[in-house]
């Protein structure tokens with residue numbers, strides 16, 4: 640990864656930070672992103688302590704203005720981006736809109752990676768062979784209802800929660816993005832990290848869990864820090880897609896927590912789902928690759 644510029648979103652803590660650590664250790668020039676200046680600077684100092692080239696930017700990536708500001712800052716500082724890891728994601732307990740009027744789960748898990756990839760395309764295209772890595776999560780592969788992408792009908796609280804729904808929509812968007820960039824030297828792939836005890840999980844209340852899991856919340860809170868504190872493991876699939884020579888020129892694939900290729904779920908292979916998610920992203924962002 641020496642000489643390569645890597646941007647990892649949501650990387651001042653959690654899985655993103657471990658992904659950034661692993662890529663910096665391979666010699667990449669890594670840019671971290673979080674919302675908080677102090678946490679961002681502290682993470683950059685920690686990851687750069689051994690001499691690695693790590694810097695940090697701040698932006699609220701749930702908002703289009705934040706995504707635009709980050710892309711502008713990257714353009715001002717770098718002449719290309721070799722790897723973009725759209726690691727940021729998250730869940731909410733109930734339906735809420737961002738200041739842009741976008742449902743929050745959709746905004747952070749689907750719209751942010753779509754818009755940031757569009758905004759950074761000039762820098763990605765400036766790299767000889769660029770890679771975009773998007774992170775999925777939850778129970779992947781449930782149905783996607785194109786008329787409920789932003790919980791317009793109801794905020795899903797059962798096993799196929801709004802978060803799972805959004806992550807499957809992200810996979811559909813990624814698969815379509817890969818097809819749209821088929822003639823470019825820019826690949827788009829999806830990683831599933833597996834579970835980890837991260838700041839996002841720690842902040843999660845029982846209400847954000849699918850109903851079936853809510854009674855388990857105290858157990859999860861007890862076991863999480865004991866069983867799921869090795870964050871290098873969930874970073875493995877992203878690092879594989881970002882750095883492995885096996886992935887050179889490979890686009891439109893999905894890897895599981897063991898960094899092994901897995902088939903796209905049926906909803907992701909449904910072109911009408913891909914169309915609906917893509918149209919929504921275009922409409923909200925007013926961007927197209």
Ligand SMILES: NC(=O)c1ccc[n+]([C@@H]2O[C@H](COP(=O)([O-])OP(=O)(O)OC[C@H]3O[C@@H](n4cnc5c(N)ncnc54)[C@H](OP(=O)(O)O)[C@@H]3O)[C@@H](O)[C@H]2O)c1
Nearest residue numbers: 649651652653654673674675700728776834835837838839
């Ligand atoms: N953890 C799991 O068990 C798990 C399982 C499956 C999939 N995943 C997926 O893996 C990815 C990483 O998960 P994680 O649990 O490590 O996430 P996390 O703990 O929620 O991530 C925290 C990072 O995201 C930043 N962040 C949060 N909101 C932001 C915003 N609006 N704009 C910019 N930065 C923001 C935080 O920085 P600041 O607080 O400083 O802003 C911090 O750097 C996500 O896509 C998640 O859905 C996680």
